[in-house]
Amino acid sequence: MTLNLEAWQKRVLLLLGLIAVAALFALAFTAGRVAADPETPGTNSADAGFARDMQVHHSQAVEMSRIVRDQTDDVVIRTIAYDIAMTQQHQVGQMYAWLEEWGLPQSSDADRMAWMAGSGHTAHADGGTGAEGEGAAAADTLMPGMATPEEMQALAEATGEDAERLYLELMIDHHIAGVDMAQAGVDLAEDPELRELARKMAAGQQIEIVEMEKLLAQL
Incomplete structure (x- = not known):
């Protein structure tokens, strides 16, 4: 025992x-x-700058797409507008969530697209309405490809083929600049998930540019 x-x-x-x-x-x-x-991106990082600026850029694309859906009966254009609105709104949510996860504010006092400086990509804002003169707030500047308030108003007032043509013209310019921003995100960002999202943005918007150019040529 x-x-x-x-x-x-x-x-x-x-x-x-x-x-x-x-x-x-x-x-x-x-x-x-x-x-x-790896450490989470800092507030002055390319990752944070991309997430902030692309949210603003995307938000206008979503707004334009929602406007044109009510201004045209063209099934193809309505479908493209719906796809752009849904895709980019989802991406806005993803970028917002990343900034929250990193403990960073959703906005910054830095100039729009300052995070792209020295990258070989477009590294300045257009300085549209509200950004004239010295001391204009960064949030008031228009980034490349963004429609002015006057153009947004014209789109809201247009109907039929006029609305379709204006939407395609504005969105093509918007996408061209968006592709450049996304490629800069791929080149400069440190977070692998953000780089992958930026890569998908660039590829997806490039395809949409080709399709919209075809539609514009038919009008």
């Missing part, structure tokens, strides 16, 4: 020792993963 008790105690001690060793290995593995994880 004594031998059985001693054997049982040895087994318990051995089991406890194995559990302790396993716990130490698990702790070391977790610590190693944490140490290996």
Whole structure:
């Protein structure tokens, strides 16, 4: 009986020792993963700049697409507008969530597209309505490809073929600039998920440019 008790105690001690060793290995593995994880992007990073500016750029594309859906009966253009609105609204939500996850504000005092400086891509805003003169707020400037308030008003007032033509012209310019921004995101961003999203943006919008140019030529 004594031998059985001693054997049982040895087994318990051995089991406890194995559990302790396993716990130490698990702790070391977790610590190693944490140490290996890249730091989250900073507020002045290309990642944050891309996420902020592309949200603004996308939001206007969504607005234009929603306007034209009510101004035309053309099934093809309505379908393209719907796809652009849905896709870009989803991407806006993703970029918003990343900034939240990184603990960064959704807006910044930095100039629009300053994160692109030195990248070989367009690195300045157009300075549209509301951005004239010195001291204009960065949020008031129009980035390349964005429609002016006057153009947005004209789109809202147009109907039929006039609305279709204006929408396609504005959206093609919008996409061309958007592709340039997205490619800069691929080149400059550090976060792999953001780079992949930017790559998909560039590829998707390039395809849409070709399709919209064909439609515009038919009008």
